Amino acid sequence: MDIHATRTDQEPGSATRHIQALGHAAEPYVIEQRRYFHQHPELSLQEVETTAAIARELEAMGIPFEQPLETGLVATLRGTAPDAYLPNGEARRRLLIRADIDALAVTERTNEPFASVNDGVMHACGHDCHIAMQLGALKILSQMTDDLHGEVRAVFQPSEENGGGSKLMIGAGVCDGVDGAYAAHIWSEVEAGTISCEPGPRMANTDWFRIDINGTSCHGAMPQRGADAIIAAAEIVNNLQTIVSRDLSPYEPAVVTVGELHGGTARNVIAGTAYLTGTVRTYSDSAHEAMPRLIERIAVHTASALGAEAELTEYTVAHGAVVNDEQAAERCRNAIVKVLGKEAVGHYRGTLSGEDYSEYLRIVPGVLAFVGTRNPAIGATFAQHSCYYKVDESVLAKGSMLAAQYTVDFLAE
Numbered sequence: 138m139d140i141h142a143t144r145t146d147q148e149p150g151s152a153t154r155h156i157q158a159l160g161h162a163a164e165p166y167v168i169e170q171r172r173y174f175h176q177h178p179e180l181s182l183q184e185v186e187t188t189a190a191i192a193r194e195l196e197a198m199g200i201p202f203e204q205p206l207e208t209g210l211v212a213t214l215r216g217t218a219p220d221a222y223l224p225n226g227e228a229r230r231r232l233l234i235r236a237d238i239d240a241l242a243v244t245e246r247t248n249e250p251f252a253s254v255n256d257g258v259m260h261a262c263g264h265d266c267h268i269a270m271q272l273g274a275l276k277i278l279s280q281m282t283d284d285l286h287g288e289v290r291a292v293f294q295p296s297e298e299n300g301g302g303s304k305l306m307i308g309a310g311v312c313d314g315v316d317g318a319y320a321a322h323i324w325s326e327v328e329a330g331t332i333s334c335e336p337g338p339r340m341a342n343t344d345w346f347r348i349d350i351n352g353t354s355c356h357g358a359m360p361q362r363g364a365d366a367i368i369a370a371a372e373i374v375n376n377l378q379t380i381v382s383r384d385l386s387p388y389e390p391a392v393v394t395v396g397e398l399h400g401g402t403a404r405n406v407i408a409g410t411a412y413l414t415g416t417v418r419t420y421s422d423s424a425h426e427a428m429p430r431l432i433e434r435i436a437v438h439t440a441s442a443l444g445a446e447a448e449l450t451e452y453t454v455a456h457g458a459v460v461n462d463e464q465a466a467e468r469c470r471n472a473i474v475k476v477l478g479k480e481a482v483g484h485y486r487g488t489l490s491g492e493d494y495s496e497y498l499r500i501v502p503g504v505l506a507f508v509g510t511r512n513p514a515i516g517a518t519f520a521q522h523s524c525y526y527k528v529d530e531s532v533l534a535k536g537s538m539l540a541a542q543y544t545v546d547f548l549a550e
Contacts, residue, residue, distance in 0.1 A: 152284045152545050153475045159277040160476075160538035166276060167533045170194070171269035172251040178240030178258045178265070181296035184208040187238050187268070191293050194272050198279050200291075205309035209238060209295035209302065214278055216285025216548060230287035232547045233311065233318045233501065234540060235494060236271035237264045237297035246524040261526045263323030263510070266533055268293065270321060270508070273537030278544060287548035290315060300343060300455030303496040317465060318503030319543050320494045321536050324485070325520050327509030329529040331483030332473050332539060334506040336466035340459035341390070341418035342425045343491030347451035348373060348436045350400070352444070354409030364444035366411040367400040373447060374398060374413060376435045384431050385424055392418040392489050393432070412450075418489040420458055456493040462502035469504045472542040477535055483509050490521065504543075508536045 179187050188208045195202050195212050202212040215221065220229055245252045245259040253259045260266075275291055292311050296302030312318075327333050350370050355363030374395045381391050393415065400411025417432070419425045433449040440447035473481050485507050494505055510517055512529040519525040 156541045160534050163273050163276050164534035167269045167273035168530050174265035174268050175260045176251045178253050178260045181239040181299040184238050184295050210293050212291040214289040217282040218286040228288035230316050230548050233290045233315045235292040235320045236267040237294050239298050243524050262521045266323040270536035274540035277541040284545050300493050303493040312500045315501050318497045318501050321506040321508050323510050324507040327483050327485050327507045329510050329512040329532050331509045333483040333485035334466050334469040336461045336463040338420045338460050339487045340492045341489040342458045343455040344417040345453045347414045349448050349450045350411045351446045355407045357405035363407040365407050367408040369440045369443045369445040370411040373436050373439045376439050380431045390420050457495045459492050459495040459505050461504045465504035476538045476542040
């Protein structure tokens with residue numbers, strides 16, 4: 138079969154068959170790209186070489202692009218269907234597809250032959266896969282533009298892990314004139330070969346906080362003469378957990394995590410100061426709004442009970458929850474069935490992990506699909522952000538095919 142052969146739109150299912158053929162042909166390319174980006178990870182807002190490598194691939198495909206920020210870029214794929222553009226030159230419909238491109242400050246321990254060559258930096262969340270899947274989708278779609286009844290805006294976004302990249306891209310205008318959005322996330326809790334895209338909340342509101350504690354330093358052998366800031370900080374960490382267990386309903390998903398606790402200057406000195414930082418994850422607006430007040434109450438009163446003082450010095454709302462639009466989720470489910478079969482429709486309850494893709498969904502309706510990669514047979518069982526994180530690469534071309542099918546279907550409406 139010649140996968141580049143001309144087809145007629147009147148042929149039922151022809152677009153899907155073309156996507157499948159092109160997708161299977163592109164699978165080695167998608168895996169090759171994933172391994173390259175995995176081997177060369179870069180931290181948020183430092184994705185200079187990553188951006189350059191993506192640019193080279195787009196140039197090879199003949200897809201024009203712009204670079205509105207120092208890192209990251211935006212490609213435009215124009216449909217050539219007769220009705221793709223209105224008489225005034227504006228796209229009839231325009232879909233934004235998005236892939237994040239940054240890595241994490243994690244030292245890789247997978248022993249993969251394509252493991253990170255950048256010390257202390259690793260693609261431990263699958264963003265290398267997202268780049269590869271989106272390049273694969275564009276490779277497919279660029280060979281079937283007659284099936285595109287509009288325009289594709291492909292965003293390769295920096296700095297998702299810092300929670301601010303989407304806002305930077307939106308500020309640069311990537312959502313202007315867009316009718317919908319699509320993104321996919323490789324996910325370690327969904328079985329390989331299945332994809333979940335249920336409607337409603339899928340990923341959580343994400344906030345960051347810092348608490349500073351002031352006590353009174355003194356000799357380590359005379360603790361009664363001071364107020365130990367480390368003891369106060371430790372008690373605050375413990376007591377913050379009662380927010381979820383006692384201040385919120387058992388039916389309200391939420392997480393309060395302290396990731397850092399720093400204090401003290403010497404082993405024989407009672408610490409006069411300490412600080413801790415953490416993150417909060419919630420789904421509902423009510424829990425989201427209540428969190429700063431609850432954290433501050435516990436910090437202030439716990440420290441006071443121990444003769445110290447505490448202050449909630451920082452509370453930052455990074456981004457909101459990812460909520461899949463009902464119509465977009467159904468369109469995605471139908472696309473999964475078309476291109477991969479009913480058995481590929483996965484089911485997942487969602488996660489309290491965060492994703493700044495939510496900021497696009499505040500502007501346009503869209504969907505985030507979880508592309509399952511869990512496969513115990515190859516050791517792909519570790520959670521996102523683990524130094525042992527692995528993926529089942531056989532799912533990557535499927536992710537590209539789904540993105541292509543969703544795009545074709547969306548633009549045809």
